[in-house]
Amino acid sequence: MKRELVYPVFERFWHWTQAALIILLGVTGFEIHGSLHFFGFRQAVNIHSVAAIAFLILICFAVFWHLTSGAWRQYLPTSTNIRAQVDYYVTGIFRGAPHPTKRSVLSKLNPLQKLVYAGLKVLVIPLMVTTGLIYMFYRYPQQYEVISLNIEGLSVVAAIHTLGAFLLVTFLIAHLYLTTTGTTPTANLKAMVTGYEDLPDEQAVAHERNLLLKTETVS
Amino acid sequence: MRRLLFSLALLSALIMLVINILPEPGGERTPHEILRAKHSVTRKPSVDHAKFSVLDGPFENPQDVTRVCISCHTERHIEVMQSSHWNWERIEYIEGKGIRKVGKKNILNNYCIGISGNEQACNRCHIGYGYGDASFDFKNPYNVDCLACHDQSNLYMKAGAGMPDPNVDLAKVAKDVGAPTRTNCGTCHFFGGGGNNVKHGDLEMALFEPSREMDVHMAVDGVNMQCVACHTAEQHQMLGKLYSVSSMNRDRVSCETCHGGLPHADKVLNNHTLKVSCQTCHIPTYAKDHPTKLQWDWSTAGQLQDGKPFSQVDDQLGVETYMSTKGSFVWGKNIKPEYAWFNGTASHYLLGDTFDPADTLQMNSLRGSYDDPDAKVVPVKIHRAKQIYDVEHNYLIQPKTVTNHPGDSAFWREFDWQRASAAGMREVGLPYSGKFDFAQTVMYWPINHMVAPASKSVTCAECHTRQGGRLEGLNDFYMPGRDRVLWIDRAGAGLLVLTILGILVHGTARFIVSRRRNGGH
Numbered sequence: 001m002k003r004e005l006v007y008p009v010f011e012r013f014w015h016w017t018q019a020a021l022i023i024l025l026g027v028t029g030f031e032i033h034g035s036l037h038f039f040g041f042r043q044a045v046n047i048h049s050v051a052a053i054a055f056l057i058l059i060c061f062a063v064f065w066h067l068t069s070g071a072w073r074q075y076l077p078t079s080t081n082i083r084a085q086v087d088y089y090v091t092g093i094f095r096g097a098p099h100p101t102k103r104s105v106l107s108k109l110n111p112l113q114k115l116v117y118a119g120l121k122v123l124v125i126p127l128m129v130t131t132g133l134i135y136m137f138y139r140y141p142q143q144y145e146v147i148s149l150n151i152e153g154l155s156v157v158a159a160i161h162t163l164g165a166f167l168l169v170t171f172l173i174a175h176l177y178l179t180t181t182g183t184t185p186t187a188n189l190k191a192m193v194t195g196y197e198d199l200p201d202e203q204a205v206a207h208e209r210n211l212l213l214k215t216e217t218v219s
Numbered sequence: 220m221r222r223l224l225f226s227l228a229l230l231s232a233l234i235m236l237v238i239n240i241l242p243e244p245g246g247e248r249t250p251h252e253i254l255r256a257k258h259s260v261t262r263k264p265s266v267d268h269a270k271f272s273v274l275d276g277p278f279e280n281p282q283d284v285t286r287v288c289i290s291c292h293t294e295r296h297i298e299v300m301q302s303s304h305w306n307w308e309r310i311e312y313i314e315g316k317g318i319r320k321v322g323k324k325n326i327l328n329n330y331c332i333g334i335s336g337n338e339q340a341c342n343r344c345h346i347g348y349g350y351g352d353a354s355f356d357f358k359n360p361y362n363v364d365c366l367a368c369h370d371q372s373n374l375y376m377k378a379g380a381g382m383p384d385p386n387v388d389l390a391k392v393a394k395d396v397g398a399p400t401r402t403n404c405g406t407c408h409f410f411g412g413g414g415n416n417v418k419h420g421d422l423e424m425a426l427f428e429p430s431r432e433m434d435v436h437m438a439v440d441g442v443n444m445q446c447v448a449c450h451t452a453e454q455h456q457m458l459g460k461l462y463s464v465s466s467m468n469r470d471r472v473s474c475e476t477c478h479g480g481l482p483h484a485d486k487v488l489n490n491h492t493l494k495v496s497c498q499t500c501h502i503p504t505y506a507k508d509h510p511t512k513l514q515w516d517w518s519t520a521g522q523l524q525d526g527k528p529f530s531q532v533d534d535q536l537g538v539e540t541y542m543s544t545k546g547s548f549v550w551g552k553n554i555k556p557e558y559a560w561f562n563g564t565a566s567h568y569l570l571g572d573t574f575d576p577a578d579t580l581q582m583n584s585l586r587g588s589y590d591d592p593d594a595k596v597v598p599v600k601i602h603r604a605k606q607i608y609d610v611e612h613n614y615l616i617q618p619k620t621v622t623n624h625p626g627d628s629a630f631w632r633e634f635d636w637q638r639a640s641a642a643g644m645r646e647v648g649l650p651y652s653g654k655f656d657f658a659q660t661v662m663y664w665p666i667n668h669m670v671a672p673a674s675k676s677v678t679c680a681e682c683h684t685r686q687g688g689r690l691e692g693l694n695d696f697y698m699p700g701r702d703r704v705l706w707i708d709r710a711g712a713g714l715l716v717l718t719i720l721g722i723l724v725h726g727t728a729r730f731i732v733s734r735r736r737n738g739g740h
Contacts, residue, residue, distance in 0.1 A: 009222040013230065034685045034700045035708075041680040041700060045487055057233055089725075094732045153589065155697035159704040166711030170718050177722040 006108055006197045011071070014062045015192060021055045022168060024048075029165050052132055059129070074109050075118040082111045093181060103199055120171065124164050131161040254477055255442060262398075269394040276390025281348050281383050282361040284393050289360065296360040298455035303465075304346050306357065307334075311466040313566055314586070325570045326464050327615050329582050329604040329662035330412040330515060331545075333570070336646035337621040339379045344407040351380035351623075353646070368403050369396040377406075401427055401437060404446040413545075414538075416509045419461075420554065420600040421668040425508035433507055435670050449476075462665055463583055468563030468593070472667075474498070494696075496595040499558065500677040501670045505600060510536045510550040515604040518657035520546035521634040528634070544620075544631040546605075556598030556666050558690055560587035565663075571649050573613040574658075580606075580615070582662040589696035596693060600664040607636065609644075611652035615660075619643040 007015070024047065030036045031044035039047060066072040084100035089112075092100070101110040109117065134157045151157070182188035183198070191197035268274060278284050289296045303309050308322025319325075323341075327333045334341040335353070342350040347362040349355065356362065366375050366383070372395035376384040383389065409415060409422050416423030431438040436449070449472045450459045459472035474497040475482075481489040482497070491500075505511070521543060523529070528543030533550065541547050564586045574580045587594030607616045619642040622629035628642035636655055644651035682690045683700030690698065 009226045010229070013226045017230075017233075032683075032699050033703065034683070041683050042678070045679070049487065054233060061229060061233075094728060096733075096736060153696050154699070155702070155704075158697055158699060158702075159707055162704065163707050163711065166707070166714060169711075170714050173715065173718050173722065177726065180726075 002199060003196050004199050005195050006191055006199070007195045009195065010065050012192060012195055014058065014065065017058055018055070021051050021058065022172065024051045025055065026165060026169055026172070033162060049136065052136070056129065059125070074107070075114055075121060077115045077118050078111050080111065082115070085110050085112045116171070124167050127160060128164040128168070131157045131164070135161060259442070264397055268396050271394070274390060274393045276393070278389040278393070281364065281366070281389060284389050285361050285363050285365055287393070288365045295455065296363045299346070299363050300357070300360065302455050302457065303460065304457070305363065307345065309465060313466045314564065315566065316569070319569065321466060321567060321569070322464055326567055327570055327582065327617060328463060329602045329606070329660055330418055330512070331620065332606065333617045335617050336619040336643050339623050340621040342381050343377050343379060345381040347381050349380050349382055366392050366396070368399045370403060371395045371397045371400070373402060398445070399447050400445050412512065416506060416511045418512070419664055420511035421502070421505040421666045423506070423509045426668065431672055432675070434668060435672050462565040462585060463662065466565050466567060471563060494589070494595055496597045498598050498667055498670070499596050501673070502556065502598055502666050503671055503675060503677045504553045504555055505666050505669050506552050506554050507669055510538050510552040511554070511600065512548050513551045513554070513602060514549035515545070515602070516547040517607055518546065518605045520544060520630070521636065523634065543634065554600070555689065557601045558596050558693055559585050559599050559663060560589065560591065560594040560693065561585040561597040561665065562587035562591050562594035568615070570617065570647055571614055576608060576610070576613060576656070576658045579659040579661055582660050585663050585665070596690065598666040600666055602662045602664060604660045604662070605657040606660045607640065607655050608658045609652050610654045610656045612650065614649070615658070616640045616651065616655060617643040617647050619646060
């Protein structure tokens, strides 16, 4: 085992700010939608708008960071090991099997994470941002009389925005649960807070895997 | 360390940006200050009519007063005679009906039905002298009643057919004249339909001396604006009209004239002004002080006790719920308006139009929808009634109700629908089959007055709510907080439930397995 800085400061700042904003946007958003009553409608709208703008700013910085640091490569989906990762969650985890994906500073994400995070980044978040912006500014084309930009109403925009919100909440819940699937239930959380994680070195991984295989063949 | 500093710098930049985007506190409101300043100045008239010997009188008849008025104001009567206050009609274009003269002469309303045959009573509010029947001479300038609008003595009173009450000292009134006040306008406009606040719901006696709670603009403890501050006149042509008797989108008074199109300090509120009229939020209730009539059923009229007309009074509201002359009423006080799309044009049922008695007849209908870029949501008083109609000709009957002399068939004296209908229809020149019944009718009265202080305006959640919101009836658009795509909500909720269930199953299994494994060790 060796202690490594897996999540640099910006990545952690971005992750937690994003988490807070998404939770805030979720609560206020579902209040605007009529499903929750917490802040009161007017306050919910105000908070939602401010949080949305904060989120936009954060996205700009995150995109910049991902591009300049090359971290965007983390999310390139891969087909290798997907099956193994699924098998791990379905059966391996119960046998105390090791994670099939070797984690390193350069490759923090397992193939399922890559797939889901990439999906969020290229599909769900842009969808939410686009529909959110239309929601926010739908009046302004008319105000400035750019008639070609007019939209008739919010029904489609709101429907897509709501759909995206449900996906994000689902992700959030599943994501929270999956953080407990590290070497210990709080290991991943600690790493995301401190930035440091005890990464198993290659030999240890190989050793464990061999042990497991042996026990399986013996039984 | 450098990274930490970088992150801190980023964070502070983010916070600064968000703070800048937060809605500004609504402290300075220059346009309002300008408006306040403008209306706090009382204009001093340039002449004192009391000093004019030509007004010493005595005046034999009111026409002589007008003769003196126009001897100085030489062309004013011509302006007045072009106004709708004088003609009681306008030339309007009604979609589907073409260009028509529209006004009290040919529009039936949901209350006392119509003026024809009833001029003695209805026309006491006409600004002419002696409009007692259809033969009134609209071209005689001396019939123009200057005093009704310009009297400042509060001694002037009108009586039958628009003549002054015989007890009025015309000379005294004529020497005390000025720009119209709320009293001048309200004397007629607050009492439409035969009593205080009966018709409009938002125009009533309380507006003679209203508080800020009653009406922020007219408040005596506030800006104290007179009607003519908004209903300005250019050559006696007043801005503003009511859509019970008018069809076209012109000469409207709008809040935006003074307040602008984006009057709030809050962007979210300003976004609403594209589709929501100012009145919708700023007039949360109407009929604040005195009840207004909401329903009028003429079909029960004519019942007598011991051969005599009688009436019943609602103990709580102190108003008649039944009158032998008029039928049964439902009144209401402090009413939440109903809401409609309105683009400034209206349609009307005109005298002689046929209709299907199986459907509710719209006496007037406001045009507009969500898709109409000119339409906004407006608050309305919707008045519902049962009106008498001819079952063979399928049109409303104009009955004669007011009596001029015994034996003239007036319903309010004889209580005979047959005779009243025959006489009334003869008056308007339409055939009457002799068979009548009563049909459901509705009439839309846009609510524009009794603007509440901003702190009392309609709150967001009163509309943006799943059920029972103020705009529950307007369903041609998507409103956040009220509307949803049901399948998305259901699928979304299902997805969440499945996820949580999966986690529970998976987590429990993990827990059990790990305990067993640890126990085994």
